[in-house]
Amino acid sequence: MPDTPSNLVLLVHRDTEGAHRSETTLFPPESLPEGDVLVRILRSGINYKDALAVTGKSPILRRFPMIPGIDLVGEVVASENPDWSPGDAVILTGHGVGETRHGAFAQYTRLPGAWLVPCPVSLTPDGAMLLGTAGLTAMLCVMALEAGGLKPDGGTEILVTGPTGGVGGWAVVLLKQLGYQVCAATGRLEHESYLRRLGADSIIHRQELTASNKPLDTQRWLGAIDVAGGKTLAGLLKFIHYNGTVAACGLADEPGLPATVFPFILRNVRLQGVDSVHIDRETRATAWKRLAEGIPSALFATFQERTVGLSGIPQACRELLEGRVRGRVLVDPFLDA
Structure with missing residues (x-):
């Protein structure tokens, strides 16, 4: 598996009094978790759980410093897993990503191929993470x-x-x-x-x-x-x-x-x-297939509030917890590059 390219991430720290502090920073490739698939992250989304994690309102993050972000859509850059090849479009949700291991608020990550499902061809990266x-x-x-x-x-x-x-x-x-x-x-x-x-x-x-x-x-x-x-x-x-x-x-x-x-x-x-973190891969794939087939494309625009870069995540998280977000805020990790 090749090293991760230069990788900008949102990293959350916790001080001795328990307060959370976020910074946008370059992350060393050797610090990413193990995995047999290297993914370039195209989009993520800010979920309620992400907002709790970034702000520290609930103990979502289990170690520090930590990259939050519980879901992503991306492109396979390199793979040692026979199920995936460079260029494949993949979706990751759950499995403790963004909680117990580094998450999706980054430009690149490594993941076990068994955790990934194909991104349906009818879904754009924005569409996939408007769903997320x-x-x-x-x-x-x-x-x-x-x-x-x-x-x-x-x-x-x-x-x-x-x-x-x-x-x-x-x-x-x-x-x-x-x-x-x-x-x-x-x-x-x-x-x-x-x-x-x-x-x-x-x-x-x-x-x-x-x-x-x-x-x-x-x-x-x-x-x-x-x-x-x-x-x-x-x-x-x-x-x-x-x-x-x-x-x-x-x-x-x-x-x-x-x-x-x-x-x-x-x-x-x-x-x-209903749990979405640990459900089996077959059920995930079935659900994503039904999502791709069952939603008129015009509704995606209705659901999108805005897209932010990594630096805009903390403010969006605060707004979400304050009830000031309607629909979905997306994250483009290359927007700050």
């Missing part, structure tokens, strides 16, 4: 609803929380494209026109999900995709139809679940957890 881990997670949630027996059913809606974010937004798009009616629950009603463009049929304030003190309430939604956890997830469970399925994939509100068992034992509701 968020789009992959949204598709896995849709697949979880399907596995629970849900099908498009006339006027019965599927609820989506966090629809102005990456996972929730793509969930709205995917469900609508598959023929479902979609209800978006948000605390940001000023973005109603944006949510309508994504495909939301109805929009409610998320406080409606937690206003009821009843252990069960009116059956309102056939299923749900939830990114919030906590009281939001506990609240929406009260409104799910008999035999409904809820896909839970996040903890944007909190990790706890102050719920009762009544939705499960009286309405046969299924709560399905």
Whole structure:
């Protein structure tokens, strides 16, 4: 495996008091993790987990200094893995990249070939990372609803929380494209026109999900995709139809679940957890294939807020955690070069 070329990265340090500091710097090739594929990173995206990692709001990074960034699309530069050849377009998500090993906020990285999946030919680098881990997670949630027996059913809606974010937004798009009616629950009603463009049929304030003190309430939604956890997830469970399925994939509100068992034992509701970090390669490839085939190209522009270089990542991360980002911020690691 040849040495990595000159490699500009975003490196996060932690001081003795636990505060995080970021710098854009050249990174020595010998410090990159082991891997049998050398990849030139074309795009990454800023996910909620990346924002927590860069700002230090949550202990995402497990060692320091560390290059964050949990997903990427790139071009194979060199390979010792028979599955990949120079010039191949590849996608990496999960596997602890950007958490336990150096991540995607860099110009080059080395990765195990077994972690990579092909980038569908219909996806540009921008398109692949407008989807990124968020789009992959949204598709896995849709697949979880399907596995629970849900099908498009006339006027019965599927609820989506966090629809102005990456996972929730793509969930709205995917469900609508598959023929479902979609209800978006948000605390940001000023973005109603944006949510309508994504495909939301109805929009409610998320406080409606937690206003009821009843252990069960009116059956309102056939299923749900939830990114919030906590009281939001506990609240929406009260409104799910008999035999409904809820896909839970996040903890944007909190990790706890102050719920009762009544939705499960009286309405046969299924709560399905969704993980995008450790899923098998075949499932990843299937999800990416469905993403490439299932989203109209015009919607990608709707989803993109802006593209930043490595130096612009810390500010974008702060804005994301403050609720000031709508859609996806992409990272072009060569923009600062």
